[in-house]
Amino acid sequence: MPLVAVTRLRIRSYRFLVPFAWHAWRSSRQAKHAAGNLGVQVRKVDGIAFWTLTVWQDDAAMRAYRNAPPHRSAMPKLLEWCDEAAVAHWHQASAELPGWDTAERRLAESGRVSRVNHPSADQQAGRLDFMRK
Numbered sequence: 572m573p574l575v576a577v578t579r580l581r582i583r584s585y586r587f588l589v590p591f592a593w594h595a596w597r598s599s600r601q602a603k604h605a606a607g608n609l610g611v612q613v614r615k616v617d618g619i620a621f622w623t624l625t626v627w628q629d630d631a632a633m634r635a636y637r638n639a640p641p642h643r644s645a646m647p648k649l650l651e652w653c654d655e656a657a658v659a660h661w662h663q664a665s666a667e668l669p670g671w672d673t674a675e676r677r678l679a680e681s682g683r684v685s686r687v688n689h690p691s692a693d694q695q696a697g698r699l700d701f702m703r704k
Contacts, residue, residue, distance in 0.1 A: 572662040573609055574627045577674040577682070581620040583654035583689055588619060591652055594645035595621065601642055607632020610668040620655070624674050626666060633660075649687070655694045656685035 582591050595613070602611045607628035614622050627633040636642060649656060659682035663669065669677075679700045687694060 573666045574630050574633050574662055576625045576633055576660050577678050578623045578658045580653050581655035582652055587652040597641040598645055605636040609666045612668055626668050651688050653687045654689050654691045656687050657682045657699055
């Protein structure tokens with residue numbers, strides 16, 4: 572069954588926006604060309620928060636992408652650049668990208684916060700329902 576991965580990252584300062592955008596573009600391009608990738612969408616929301624939504628042939632394809640550069644090289648930088656980060660994964664019957672409403676709901680219901688060095692109050696509390704914006 573295809574695996575869906577959704578992430579939400581909020582940059583803690585505009586000073587990190589350009590390097591974040593560079594790494595995000597490279598990682599998005601990598602995902603689009605990765606073996607086993609079935610779809611990629613990225614969006615910016617309020618302020619400087621960004622969402623990614625990907626569908627993978629299986630867990631192994633997603634892990635291979637995640638663990639290869641340039642994505643792997645970007646991940647440690649997010650610890651310093653972000654004050655909010657969360658991820659959710661689920662399997663679905665369809666290989667199509669779900670809608671953003673579904674991604675937001677799934678992140679709020681079953682997502683988990685990721686470690687960041689400068690967490691917001693919501694991130695520290697482990698709240699994910701506020702991320703539906």
